Amino acid sequence: MQVTLIPSVGGGIGHISRTATLARAMLRLDPNLEISFLLDSERLRSFNIGAAERTGFPVRVLPPRGRESRDDIVRHFLGGADLIVDDTMRTLIPYRHLVPRAAWVSIPLYPVGDELFLDWPHLAQTDGIVWAYAPFMEQPAELSIPAIAAKLRATGPFLDVEEVPSKAKARRELGLNDQEEIVVYAPRGMPFGREFGETVLGGTYGALENLRAQGRKVRLLLLAVSDPKELRCPAFPSDVPDWVSVVGLVSPAESLRYTRAADIVVAEGTSTAHEAAALGTPIVMVPGVIRETWLLGTMLLKHKAARVLWVENVTPELMAQEFDHILSEDETRYAMLDRARAIVTGGGGAPEAARFVLDAARRFHASSSNR
Numbered sequence: 487m488q489v490t491l492i493p494s495v496g497g498g499i500g501h502i503s504r505t506a507t508l509a510r511a512m513l514r515l516d517p518n519l520e521i522s523f524l525l526d527s528e529r530l531r532s533f534n535i536g537a538a539e540r541t542g543f544p545v546r547v548l549p550p551r552g553r554e555s556r557d558d559i560v561r562h563f564l565g566g567a568d569l570i571v572d573d574t575m576r577t578l579i580p581y582r583h584l585v586p587r588a589a590w591v592s593i594p595l596y597p598v599g600d601e602l603f604l605d606w607p608h609l610a611q612t613d614g615i616v617w618a619y620a621p622f623m624e625q626p627a628e629l630s631i632p633a634i635a636a637k638l639r640a641t642g643p644f645l646d647v648e649e650v651p652s653k654a655k656a657r658r659e660l661g662l663n664d665q666e667e668i669v670v671y672a673p674r675g676m677p678f679g680r681e682f683g684e685t686v687l688g689g690t691y692g693a694l695e696n697l698r699a700q701g702r703k704v705r706l707l708l709l710a711v712s713d714p715k716e717l718r719c720p721a722f723p724s725d726v727p728d729w730v731s732v733v734g735l736v737s738p739a740e741s742l743r744y745t746r747a748a749d750i751v752v753a754e755g756t757s758t759a760h761e762a763a764a765l766g767t768p769i770v771m772v773p774g775v776i777r778e779t780w781l782l783g784t785m786l787l788k789h790k791a792a793r794v795l796w797v798e799n800v801t802p803e804l805m806a807q808e809f810d811h812i813l814s815e816d817e818t819r820y821a822m823l824d825r826a827r828a829i830v831t832g833g834g835g836a837p838e839a840a841r842f843v844l845d846a847a848r849r850f851h852a853s854s855s856n857r
Contacts, residue, residue: 487847489521490567490588491543494574494595496529498677499537499710500757501573503738504593504618506541507644508571511840524548524563526575533675533712533735540737560584569847579608589613589850591843596623596778603628610634614846616641616839620760620830622785623778639842642833643760647742650765656747665703667813669694670744671752672709673716678754678774680719685800686772688721690752691730692802693809698729702813706730709744750812756782759792763826768812768819770805772797791825 491509493501502523509521522544525534530547538545551559560581564570567588572578574595582590591614594602603626609615610633617625617640629638651659662668671690676683694704711717711732718724726732736744745751745758746765753759754774759782762769769792773783786792793808812819 487516487519487568487844488566489519489569489571490524490564491521492524492526492548492570492572492575492578493538494529495525495531495534495538497531498674498755499534499735500674500677500755502534502537502541503741503757504644505571505573506543506738507646507836508839508843509541509543510646511644511836512844514837515840515844522546526578529575531675533710536712536735537710540735542737556581557584564588568851569843571843576605576608579611582611587854589847591616591846593618594629596776596781597626598776598778602626606631606634609637612637613850614639614842616842618642618644618839619756619778620782620785621832622829623781637846639839640833641839641842642835643756643764643830644836644839645760645764645831646738646836647761647764650739650742650746653746656743660743660747662747663705666705667703667749668705668707668747669750669752669809670707670709670748672741672758674710674755675712675716678776682754682775682797684719684721685797686752686754687717688719689772689795689800689802689805691722693805694729696802696806697809702810704729704809704813707733707744707748709733709741710735750809753792755779759786760830763791763823763830766823766827768823769793769826770795770808770812772800785829786826789825789829791822791829 491505493505513519523538524546526548528550548563549559561584564585569589571591573593576592590612592612593616606628615638673683694706697704712735714732745762745767748767750768751762753769753771756778759769759771771783771792771794773779783794787794
């Protein structure tokens with residue numbers, strides 16, 4: 487079976503890592519699958535090409551389409567697929583009439599505005615819909631529309647953490663000093679805008695600078711930075727000190743090792759927070775400015791499952807307090823980690839989604855062969 491994954495690539499790399507997790511789960515069920523990524527050039531931020539390549543799957547880029555060129559381009563890039571899975575790219579679903587031999591499954595984004603309601607006719611054309619959010623995030627009412635509900639499977643977040651090594655082993659593999667406290671932050675191209683990203687970067691850097699001045703041996707690891715120029719801002723030094731490491735883009739598996747190795751993960755989006763919670767790493771969350779991250783931050787705060795700061799309150803001083811609280815409180819920290827893990831797990835995750843996606847494809851092809 488030829489499988490084409492189309493993740494959203496207009497923001498950060500979270501959708502790529504999510505679809506890669508799904509791909510690995512699908513391969514465990516059927517090692518003969520041939521899986522590739524297709525990135526839409528009309529919405530593409532260039533660093534997502536490197537992020538997709540680091541998943542280990544073949545990557546192609548869908549060229550811009552015009553009224554005259556659309557049909558030929560779509561048939562060329564999607565015509566060989568037996569199964570297409572889009573991650574929050576449902577506006578491409580109408581193209582499926584150009585590739586009628588392919589099953590199509592969609593993973594919708596928690597609505598930012600009213601776009602999920604406006605786009606439900608697109609979702610009605612699919613063979614399956616995966617709701618990949620933690621159980622506490624109630625499904626929007628439009629997913630109860632009969633044409634949608636009949637195709638929907640709620641799986642919870644896609645978490646592929648079973649083979650991630652222990653914290654001690656992850657640190658050894660990554661060459662990290664056991665005597666240092668590690669804070670990991672992945673700016674990921676600042677998907678919530680420069681002002682937001684620079685505020686979080688400056689607050690994190692300034693907080694750790696303050697803690698080092700107080701004698702703490704803390705190190706900052708900056709992941710998913712495709713170009714160090716992305717870090718240039720008034721609150722971050724142009725000459726990076728030796729206690730800051732700019733790691734750059736890494737594979738999803740290596741990213742999980744860094745998350746496990748960390749003493750604290752700074753999270754803005756749901757993917758980072760979900761992975762840290764599942765791996766038992768403490769979270770300081772500054773929720774990004776969309777509803778899904780706001781809901782997750784609110785829930786983590788309500789259940790005392792993470793330290794949460796809203797972006798308008800971020801300062802180096804307040805961030806330092808949050809970091810110090812986690813690093814200094816063992817018993818409180820362990821209870822916090824248990825609550826965070828309970829919030830994000832449940833529903834079957836990537837294995838359940840993989841079974842559902844492949845079953846939807848097989849039903850579609852069985853139905854097509856009987857026509």
